[in-house]
Amino acid sequence: MTPHDLLSTLRPLLAAEAAAEAHGAGIEAADLEQDVWLRLLERTREAGPPAEPVRWLRSAVRTEVRSARRRARREVPYDPTAGDPAGGPERGGPDSCVEHAVLGAERDRALRDAVRRLPGRCPGLLMALLSRRDPTYREIAGELGISQGSLGPVRSRCLGCLRRMLTAEVAAPEPRGKER
Structure with missing residues (x-):
């Protein structure tokens, strides 16, 4: 595959992936696209084009998003009135x-x-969602042996169960014995 073919094949997919992932990471989609193109250029220079370009592109987008999230956590806005940092x-x-x-x-x-401590499938599902690997819904569904379409409703039920459990553990009684 020539570089031009690779570019024309991946451009619409990268635009869609960047638009989908950028907002959640708090970055601009165009910046994310630029970072991935740069990563592809560096990779092709060192090792040639990827064998599976689509898979590589999706992985590169997720890697760049995780990197942007880490940078955002470390960055501190400049405040000249704050004194000595x-x-x-x-x-x-x-x-x-x-x-x-x-x-x-x-x-x-x-x-x-x-x-x-959650019941049923909830621990497996929520631990997969909390994983540092950042798996897709398709990967999670494959690991848990359930359909991809049922992940959303199961996730909602599990989060509701977790919310009720944590509320019961943390809630402090109000005056005269009433609970929140």
């Missing part, structure tokens, strides 16, 4: 970053523990 936890310095990381890890652990 390395001034300690009360000013958003390095200690607060460690604290946020520890609290985030604790929150993730608590969520995964709660998901494991």
Whole structure:
């Protein structure tokens, strides 16, 4: 496949994939497309065109989206009134970053523990959705042995069950014995 054929074949698919994924990552679809084209150019220069261009393209889009999400978590908007950025936890310095990381890890652990306590197929489905591999609905359905069309309704029921379970665990009683 010539580079021109590869470009004309992948252009509509990349535009669709970028438009679908960019909003969730908080980036512009055009920026995502540009990043993937650059990745393809670098790859063809080093190892030639991919053997399965469509599969490679989808994987590259998801990789770039995950990378954009990681960058967004690390970026801090510039605030000239904030003072010294390395001034300690009360000013958003390095200690607060460690604290946020520890609290985030604790929150993730608590969520995964709660998901494991769910009934039926819910733990498998929600753990697949929480996976760092970022599997597609088709991959999840294949792993769980259920139809792709039933994933949405099952996911909704599982999330509702998880919400009720966590609400019951966290809810504090109101005055005079009433619960929220």
